[in-house]
Amino acid sequence: MDKFTGKSVFKGVAMGNVVVLDKKDKPVVREKITDTDSEVARVDVAVAEGIKQLGVLYDKALKEVGEASAAIFEAHQMMIEDMDYNDSIKNIIRTENVNAEFAVAVAGDNFAEMFAAMDDDYMRARAADIRDVSNRLINILQGNEVVDFSSMEPSVIIADDLTPSETVQMDKEKILAFVTVHGSTNSHTAILARMMNIPALVSVDMDLSKIKNGTLAVVDGIKGEVTFDPSAEMQCEVKKQIQKQKEQAELLNQLKGKENVTKSGKKINIYANIGAVSDVALVLENDASGIGLFRSEFLYLGREDFPSEEEQFRAYKQVAQNMADKKVIIRTLDIGADKKVDYFNLGEEDNPALGYRAIRICLKQPDIFKTQLRALLRAAVYGNISIMYPMIISVDEVKQIKKIVKEVADELTSLGIDFRIPEQGIMIETPASVIMSEELAHEVDFFSIGTNDLTQYTLAIDRQNSKLDDFYDSHHPAVLRMIKMATDNAHKAGIWCGICGELGADTELTEEFVKMGLDELSVSPSMVLKLRKIVREMD
Structure with a gap:
């Protein structure tokens, strides 16, 4: 029995067999080969396996995010089968007497460079696809294990670290918990873990090479511990804890359909934060009054090219229709900082949290922004959509935003396309926006306070830096005063104000937020009923 401690992201308990995500790719080494026919045969086997893997990914994407998003895997299948590409690999093997891995790497680089040099934008974008396909083949040839989350049994995920795009693509029903060697409790990945309602630990000092797939593990988010090969006695105790968690959840379910109102009659909206269309099921299951934050950037993550206007339109429309007349607040693109997307070509920055991100990208690259706005305005016809700018x-x-929205509206009018300009608000997540909140309140329909970044910028602490977790104090008086200032200035101008950051789910502050006069708290779906219970018990 081996036990390791870390920092808790979500306070729950889970037990299951582990799946280790070892992302340390082996280097591609050039080897002299005498039996070239055997290497060519290895390529044929790898291509067949690659087609199979991409087929599984296509079916999963088709089910969860729709045909437009799934099409990329269909395109990769065509590329991996391409005769010219395959002939090039086999020719390199035969003429240079090299191993299959090296031949695939060379052919991939050659084809990617060829596409990158083309004049057509669409063809240039295919360079990234070729590299992705080649990397898949190399991983298969090297025997690097690829986790198939669709066929995986419910498991505890163990990894060095997880990016937001990796986390959001996981099958939530197959993950019992996750444990990472690196990462911060305030990272975006940690936020996603809380949204998924799974126990999670970060900054756990363990050697991944010594952990075997299939090992039984207990993840205790309450104590901040992970135990491998637990004793029979511990397993029995953990089963009791898990059963107790289920019973507590059943008690909370009795609050479904009840109002979020205090004993004295004060009402507050409790909405849910989501990152994908499929998360709407969690919103409805937990009886949230609406969606206070739809992170639209997850339509951009985990892919090789920009989502089209139609693809975005279908996603926003589907969420709006599924939520009927309930409010759906969609945040415009918030790429940057820890949410990196290669095809944006943002480059490296010394301090990305203070860099080229979110609305700054949208205002500097209005074509990207207009595509999203067209989709949002069109989708607003089908439900109670609001737009929020970060x-x-x-x-x-x-x-500037208002001017661009008007340009988009004029374009849609000239094309005879139905649209609606919905309620528009801004995120209050910088000290500057708090100080300017009195003036800003006269320009928008609502405020939504992003407490994660507001805390980071107010305290001058990088929330991605795990060394600073002990200094990161979201209860700091300066942060709470800023929340109160923004709320007061919103009400003075006659608009509503809510919180969509992690602090909204902090049950130690729920009563304080109601006293401040906040109109809305938007939290992970799993926290909706917990907050409702607190609000309904308040005097």
């Missing part, structure tokens, strides 16, 4: 620091930015 990382605002000035009134001038809001005026």
Whole structure:
């Protein structure tokens, strides 16, 4: 029995067999080969396996995110079968007497460079696809294990670290918990874990090479511990804890259909945060009053090219229709900082949290912004959609946004396309926006306070840096005063104000937030009923 401690992300308990995600790719080494026919045969086997893997990914994407998003895997299947590509690999093997892995790497580089040099934008974008296909073949040839989450039994995920795009693509029903060697409790990945309602630990000092797939593990998010090969006595105790968690969840279910209102009659909206269309099921299951934050950037993550207007339109429309007349607040693109997307070509920054991100990208690259806005305005016809703009620091930015929205509306009008300009608000997540909140409130329909970044910028602490977790104090008086200031200025101008950051789910502050006069708290779906219970018991 081996026990390791870490920092808890979600306070729950889980037990199951582990799946180790070892992302340390082996280097591709050039080897002299005498039996070239055997290497060519290895390529044929790898291609067949690659087609099979991509077929599984296509079926999963088709079910969860629709045909447009799934099409990329269909395109990769065509590429991996391409005769010219395959002939090039086999020719390199035969003429240079090299191993299959090296031949695939060379052919992949050659084809990617060829596509990158083309004049057509679409063909240039295919360079990334070729590299992705080649990497898949190399991993198969090297025997690197690829986890198939669709066929995996419910498991505890063990990894060095997880990116937001990796986490969001996981099958939530197949993950009991996750444990990572690195990562911060305030990272976006940690936020996603809380949204998925799974016990999780980060900053666990363990050697992944010594952990075998299939090992039984207990993840205790309450104590901040993970135990491998637990004793029979511990297994019995953990089963009792898990049963108790289920019973507590059943008690909370009795609050479904009840109002979020205090004993004295004060009402507060409790909405849910989501990152994908499929998460709407969690919102409805937990009886949230609406969606206070739909992270639209997850339509951009885990892919090789920008989502089209039609693809975005279908996603926003589906969420709006599924939520009927309930409010759906969609945040515009918030790429940057820890959410990196290669095809944006943002480059490396010394301090990405203070860099080129969110609304700054949208205002500097309006074509990307307009595509999303067209999709949002069209989808607003089908439900109660609101639009929210992140990382605002000035009134001038809001005026620029309004100008672009008008241009988009004029374009849609000229094309005879149905649309609606919905309620528009901004995220209050910088000290500048708090200080300017009195002026900003006259330009928008609502405020939504992003407490994660607001805390980071107010305290001058990088929330991605695990060394600073002990200094990161979301209860700091300065942070709470800023929340109160923004709320007061919103109400003074006659608009509503809510919180969509992690602090909204902090049950130690729920009563304080109601006293402040906040109109809405948007939290992970799993926290909706817990907050409802607290609100209904308040005097």
